[in-house]
Amino acid sequence: MERKTMTMTPHSPARTIVLAALGALVAAAASAAPAPNPVTPELIEAAKKEGSVVFYTAMDVEVGAKLGTAFEAKYPGISAQVERSGAERIFQRVAQEYASNIHAVDAIDSSDVAHLLYWKRQGMLAQYQPEDVPRWPQGARDADGYYAANRATLSVVGYNTKLVTPAEAPKSYADLLDPKWKGKIVKAHPGYSGNIMTATFELSRALGWDYFKKLGQQQIMQVQSSTEPPKKLALGERPLMFDGNEYNALLVKARGAPVAIVYPSEGTPLVSGSAGVMKDAPHPNAGRLFISFLFSREGQQLLVDMGQLRSFHPDVKEPADRIPLSSIKLLTADPAEQEKAVEEIKRRYAEYFGT
């Protein structure tokens, strides 16, 4: 399945939607998933002996850092080293480190599911399923229990409310091609950001490459990470953003920045980030404990409340002031198809945008 758009009925609960949206994506392999692993006192004890955990993540730096601090508070005596960079850079760094036999990372998170697929195939991930993960929708977790989606966000369009009125604001991707927005749009880069790689894949299927060719004529301001466009929008550096994380946009908005979010009429790319434990983790127990914390209701609620991310945990409470996924038309991607398209996306992107 290459392209999948769907509209949800406003009344169905968000988790059912997510299940429907993602569930169909991964072949419902009936292979027996491993038994879930509860957090035992022995695990905590062993993790404390190791003393620290190294977490490579593509999450926003502040959200990642706060997750680390919360983990340290819950398990005193284990320090969490959170290393944030773009998903593609994390991928590159891990490849370099493993080629040199350096095993520095315990737990890993990427916004490009293709990376997790690759690591699993290379035998770099450990089979470890935290207690709550079996309750995840099927499409949001690996059937063999190597990784699962620890977070999701949308790649949204946005505008600065000081510079653009709601009436003139774009309602669709097609609106962004209007010549009046030339030189006014900021956009992140699929070569650096896993979120944008996924979103670009979904949009190229939904809108066609011709759309991007035209977008390339709009004098886009190109930044790297999908966390950055909302910040540039908040500064007023550009009045519009083509793509960027919904959670960052909500965060800067909560801080009082004049930012408004648009869920385009063609559909909004849903991007999930997945995480797992490395097989050759230097702190295997601390790594497992960290992943268990990340996927626990507590960890997930933290990401939702403090980080404005979307969660697949069935018990997580959705903030009242947020538009539920159920009322948003979503675009989703098949990770396997996406992995095959990476080269083409990069090539076309360099051609249309010059970077």
Place this chain on the structure above:
Amino acid sequence: MTVAAAPRRARLDASLPVLGVLALVLCVLVLLPLGWLLWYGFTDKTGAPTLANFARLATDRSFVGPFLSTIAIALGVATLSCVVATPLAWLVARTDMPGHRLVRLLVMASFVTPPFLGAIAWEILAAPNSGLLNQWYRALLGLDPYAHVFDIYTVEGLTFVMGCYAFPYVFVLVANALERIPAELEDASAILGGGRWHTFRRVSLPIVLPSLLAGALIAFLQAMTQFGAPAILALPAGFHVITTKIWSLFQFPPDPHLAAAASLPLLLLTLLLLRGQHWLLKGRGYTVIGGKSGPPRRIALGAWRWPAFLFALAIVALPVLLPYAALLKTAVVRTVSEPLTWSALTWRNFRFVFTEFSATRLALANTFILGVLSATMGTALALVVAFLAARRLLPGARLLGFLATAPAAIPGIVLGVGLFLAYTRPPFVLYGTLMILLLAFVTIELPAAYQQLQAALAGLHPELEEASRILGASRLTALRHITAPLLRSSVVATWCFIFIGAIRELSATIMLTTANTKLVSVIIYDLNESGDLGAISVLGISLLVLTFVTVAIANRLPTLGRGGTAP
């Protein structure tokens, strides 16, 4: 050594083995990464020899473009540096302009400032819409929201920022040359009837010209091989330079073969330029016989004294005063576009960097340790090589000098690629350790360190060393007890130079760091990727404070640098 009474030839002088080991170390430092680079450039993924990499470089538009823009920008930076630095150097070195010490100090501050930090500060100042300067401009003239005077996200903007941090090289060389012109020479010309302009053209200029050319070349090479400022400014502007393009080849799926091939033209061009400089200056070095015969006379500017000072201040405001002010403001407010009022002030950025962000402490410690180690090892290595080469103690000593200068031809990112290829495999698996960064920094800074110390040694009479040798001291003892102390101020200057270089470095660093060997420069780069300007400002200020304090201490240590000067 306690064997002072023993006859000199009775025991083996340590020089020979030392020379051998040194030559070996230098060879490994320089030749191993270059060897891998060549090997990768001329092979494909299966290891079969091929020229396909180069064919792709020459035909693929996404490579040809970056090559051309790199050269255009580097030419722009070199020109800009000369145009700005020459009058400034003249004002500081040869006129009675007030505050010339202050101006010199601020030029040094711009040398100390890492270009990537300067680039981020200039984003804060001159981004077309959110830039502070553009905001003031709009507010002042009551213009509509998108009006702007500056756009830093352009080829011109990038050239300007790189020029800001490259012109100190030209400044130092030209100012030193201007100071070396003895007043007598200019007097002689005046007495013989030469007017001021004639004297300048026929006497002063020819003496200064080689330094100006050398400075222009350094500025060109700096601009061509720099990664930091382009990585920050070129992407939003929608173009690549060659260093950012090479860097992008290490993204998934990485293509080290193409990256190695793309590095080789940089190497070749650098070699050609260095040869060209050598050829241009051959037989043109003016030796001012008799050395410093008299201090250069300062020309009285009269009514132009204060305008001159304001001009100089305006120039140093661009690389130092404005960017530092922008970083300070960003560090203490919530959003940088807010006006600076009491209610806008916040400790949030400091709290985040020093309490929540887990990378800070490790990166600061790594940066400091690495800076001190590179500076110490680099200075020691350069000193010994310069000593052996200058005194020509053994045949082959000059070859050592050549090897020590050779890394000048290797751009940082090329060296980064080479070191990565060389030290991620047996027998030397150093990737992931501070050691590989140490190797990179020592290699990158060695040529400049060697040249500084060699120049200093050339001014020292060997008689003193000979005296101690007659008394039975070995060459190394003589070096340690006699020569080194006499070179004190040069040694301190070299040490500081390498330390600052290590702090500023990003192009090789970015290829070679891992989670446990993070440096402040790399976390600033990572934070910039996600647009966290507040945290960047706090880290940048910390980095600058660390550098200034270290350099100040190095210059004040009584045993090391009495009377020494910062580079």
